[in-house]
Amino acid sequence: MTEKKVSFGKIFWPSLIAAIIVSVLGSIIFLMMVGGVLNSKFEETPYSVKNNTILHITLDGDIAEIGTTKFNKHQLSFDNKIGLSDLLFGFKSAASNENIKGIFIDIADVHCGYATAREIRKAINEFEKSGKFAIAYNSGEIITQKEYYIASAANLNYGFPSSTMEFNGLGAELTYFKNTLDKLEVEMQVIRGKNNDFKSAVEPFFRDNMSDSSRVQIERYLTSMWGDIRSDISLDRKVSEKELNEIAENISIHRANDAVTFNLMDGVKYRDEIIDILRKKINISENEELELQSFEKYSKKKFYQDQLIMKTDSPNIAVILAEGEVSKDGDGLSSENICKLFQDARKNKTIKTVVFRINSPGGSALASDEIWREVKLTNKVKPVIVSMGDVAASGGYYIAAPASTIFAEPNTITGSIGVFGVIPYTGKMLSNKLGLTFDRASTNKHSVLSTNRKLTEEEFSIIQKEVDNIYIQFMNRVAEGRGMSIDGVNKIARGRVWTGRDALKIGLVDKLGGIDDAIKYAAKKSKIYSPKILYYPILEEDFLSGLVEKLDENSKTDASISNTELPELLLEYYSQLKKLEAMKGIQMRLPYDMMIK
Numbered sequence: 001m002t003e004k005k006v007s008f009g010k011i012f013w014p015s016l017i018a019a020i021i022v023s024v025l026g027s028i029i030f031l032m033m034v035g036g037v038l039n040s041k042f043e044e045t046p047y048s049v050k051n052n053t054i055l056h057i058t059l060d061g062d063i064a065e066i067g068t069t070k071f072n073k074h075q076l077s078f079d080n081k082i083g084l085s086d087l088l089f090g091f092k093s094a095a096s097n098e099n100i101k102g103i104f105i106d107i108a109d110v111h112c113g114y115a116t117a118r119e120i121r122k123a124i125n126e127f128e129k130s131g132k133f134a135i136a137y138n139s140g141e142i143i144t145q146k147e148y149y150i151a152s153a154a155n156l157n158y159g160f161p162s163s164t165m166e167f168n169g170l171g172a173e174l175t176y177f178k179n180t181l182d183k184l185e186v187e188m189q190v191i192r193g194k195n196n197d198f199k200s201a202v203e204p205f206f207r208d209n210m211s212d213s214s215r216v217q218i219e220r221y222l223t224s225m226w227g228d229i230r231s232d233i234s235l236d237r238k239v240s241e242k243e244l245n246e247i248a249e250n251i252s253i254h255r256a257n258d259a260v261t262f263n264l265m266d267g268v269k270y271r272d273e274i275i276d277i278l279r280k281k282i283n284i285s286e287n288e289e290l291e292l293q294s295f296e297k298y299s300k301k302k303f304y305q306d307q308l309i310m311k312t313d314s315p316n317i318a319v320i321l322a323e324g325e326v327s328k329d330g331d332g333l334s335s336e337n338i339c340k341l342f343q344d345a346r347k348n349k350t351i352k353t354v355v356f357r358i359n360s361p362g363g364s365a366l367a368s369d370e371i372w373r374e375v376k377l378t379n380k381v382k383p384v385i386v387s388m389g390d391v392a393a394s395g396g397y398y399i400a401a402p403a404s405t406i407f408a409e410p411n412t413i414t415g416s417i418g419v420f421g422v423i424p425y426t427g428k429m430l431s432n433k434l435g436l437t438f439d440r441a442s443t444n445k446h447s448v449l450s451t452n453r454k455l456t457e458e459e460f461s462i463i464q465k466e467v468d469n470i471y472i473q474f475m476n477r478v479a480e481g482r483g484m485s486i487d488g489v490n491k492i493a494r495g496r497v498w499t500g501r502d503a504l505k506i507g508l509v510d511k512l513g514g515i516d517d518a519i520k521y522a523a524k525k526s527k528i529y530s531p532k533i534l535y536y537p538i539l540e541e542d543f544l545s546g547l548v549e550k551l552d553e554n555s556k557t558d559a560s561i562s563n564t565e566l567p568e569l570l571l572e573y574y575s576q577l578k579k580l581e582a583m584k585g586i587q588m589r590l591p592y593d594m595m596i597k
Contacts, residue, residue, distance in 0.1 A: 049099045049298065050291050052282050055090075056104045057295030059150065063087070063112040063120075065323040065359050065389060066537070067300065082296060084116055084389075085321065085535060088516060089306065090299025091123040095130040101282045102133035103295065104274070105154055107147045108140040113390025114225060115409035115500070117146055119514040121153035121232060128155055133281055137274050138163060138265075143256060145170075145229075152233045152264070156277075159256030161268040167259070169248040170222045170229075174214075176204040185429040189455055191421040191464050192495070193471030199418035199495025217497050224499040225411040239263055307539040315534035317522055318345040319355045319515070326363030326371070326395040333360050335370035338399075341536040342374035346381060351534070353383045353526040355518050356403060362395030365419065365470050369398075372477060376402035383525055387518035388412045388509070393497060397508070398474060401481035405525070407518040408500030408509040415508055417478060418495025419471045421463060427452035482507055 067083025136151035188205035324332025393416035
C-alpha cells in the first residue's frame with residue numbers, strides 16, 4: 001500500500017482562510033452586540049422605581065470596596081465585583097424610597113471577609129428600622145457559615161430544602177512548603193525584624209508546622225472573631241451565645257432543616273414558595289405582577305447619580321477607597337494612585353475632612369511610606385479618619401498610623417507591625433537537578449548578589465540591619481501617630497496580628513465601627529451639619545457594567561474567578577506564586593493570606 005502525502009499548502013492555506021473567516025465573523029458578532037447595547041443605552045428611559053417594588057439583591061461572588069467589571073480574556077467573559085459602597089448606599093436609599101416595600105436577599109456564594117459581612121448585616125438591620133421587610137434566602141447548594149451570618153440579620157431567613165449547611169466555628173489552615181523546598185534543594189534565606197517572632201508569613205518556607213507564637217495569635221483572633229459572630233447572630237435570632245457554641249461544638253447542623261430545628265432559620269422553602277411569601281408581603285394576588293427589581297442596578301444607578309451631583313456641589317467629605325496589596329504602581333493599592341487621591345482631596349478647598357477606607361494586608365515598605373507621608377500631610381490641614389475593612393495589617397496599618405482617629409470592625413484583622421525579607425538560594429537545585437554551573441567576575445567582593453549563591457555572613461548581617469532599621473522606623477511611625485512610647489509599641493508589635501476588638505484594648509485603634517460610623521464621626525468632628533460625600537477614585541460611568549447588564553439582564557454575572565480546566569487549589573497556588581514573584585524590596589505584609597471559614 002502506497003502512503004499518500006498531503007502537501008503543506010493544502011493544509012496551511014485552507015486552515016488560514018478558515019481561521020480568518022472565524023475571526024472576522026466573531027468580530028462582526030461582537031460589534032453587533034456592542035452596537036445593540038449602545039443603541040439601547042441611548043434609547044433607554046430615565047431610571048425609575050415603580051410603586052410596590054421589591055428590590056432583589058443577589059450576593060453571589062466577590063464583594064470588594066470598589067465595584068468593578070473587567071473583561072476576562074482567558075475565560076472570554078466578564079468578571080463583576082459588587083462594591084460595598086454601592087451596597088451600603090443602596091440600602092440607605094431604599095429605606096427612604098416610598099415605592100420600595102422591601103428587599104429580597106438571595107445568597108448563593110459570597111466571597112468577602114467577616115468585617116465586610118458585618119457591614120452588610122448592619123445595613124440590613126438599619127433598613128429594617130424603616131419599617132420595611134428584609135427576607136433572606138440561602139439558595140446555594142452549601143450554606144456557608146459566612147453566608148448564614150449575613151442572612152441571619154434579615155427579618156425572615158429561609159433556606160433551600162436540600163441545601164447542606166456549615167455551622168461549626170472558625171478555623172484556619174496554613175500550607176507549609178519547607179519539605180517540598182528541601183526535596184527541590186531550594187533554600188529560602190529569611191530575614192525578619194528583630195524579635196518579630198509573630199511575623200509568621202515566612203514560616204512556611206523554613207518550618208513544617210506552626211510556631212508557638214503563630215499558634216497563639218491565630219487561636220486568639222479566631223476566638224475573638226467567633227465571639228462577635230455568635231453575639232450578632234444571638235441578637236437577631238434570639239438564641240443564646242452558649243447554645244450557638246454548643247451547636248457548633250456538636251456539629252448539630254448538617255442541612256437547612258437542622259437550622260430550622262434550632263431556630264436559626266424560619267423555614268425551608270422552594271423559590272416559588274418564597275415568591276408567594278413576597279406576594280403576601282405586599283398584598284398582591286397570584287395574577288398580579290410582582291415587581292422584583294435588581295438591587296445591584298438600583299444601588300449603582302443611585303450611587304452614580306449621587307456622585308455626579310457631588311462632583312459639582314461643593315463636597316465637604318472625601319472618602320478615599322483603598323484595597324489590595326500595597327505596591328509602588330498597578331491597579332491595586334498603589335502609592336502612585338493613592339498619593340494622587342490624597343493630593344487632590346487636600347487641594348480641594350470645599351473638602352473639610354477625609355475618610356480613608358483601608359482593606360489591605362500590606363506589601364511594599366517603600367510604597368507604604370509614600371502613602372504614610374501623604375496621609376500625614378493631609379491630616380495636618382484636614383482631619384483624616386481611617387475606616388478599616390476586612391484587613392488593615394502590616395503595611396495596611398502603617399498607612400493608617402498618622403490618621404487622627406482609627407475605626408475598625410470588631411472582626412477586622414489588623415496590627416502585624418513587623419518587617420521581613422526573603423531571598424531564595426537556587427544554586428544547589430540548578431546544579432544538582434539540571435547540571436547548571438555558575439562562574440563570576442567582579443570588581444568588588446559583593447558586586448554579584450545572585451540567587452545562585454548563598455549570602456555570606458557579612459551580606460546577611462547587612463540585610464538584617466536594614467530590615468531592623470525599617471522595623472524601628474515602623475515602630476516610630478506608630479508611636480508618633482498613636483501617642484505611644486517605642487517600648488510600648490514594641491510590646492504589642494513583633495509582627496503580631498490582632499482583631500479590631502483586641503486592637504482597641506491595646507490602643508492601636510480608637511473606635512469600633514464600619515465606614516458609615518467613620519463618616520458620621522468625621523462630619524461631627526469637623527462640624528459638618530449637611531454632609532456632602534465625594535468618593536475617590538471619582539466614580540465614572542462604567543460602560544462594561546452597562547454592557548453586562550444589557551447582555552444578561554435577568555442573571556447575575558459570576559463574580560468569582562473560575563477556570564474549568566484547572567483545579568481551584570492549583571489556581572490558588574498559582575496566585576500565591578504570582579504574588580511572590582511581584583514582591584520587590586522589603587515587605588510589610590500580613591503573616592499569611594486569610595482564608596477563615
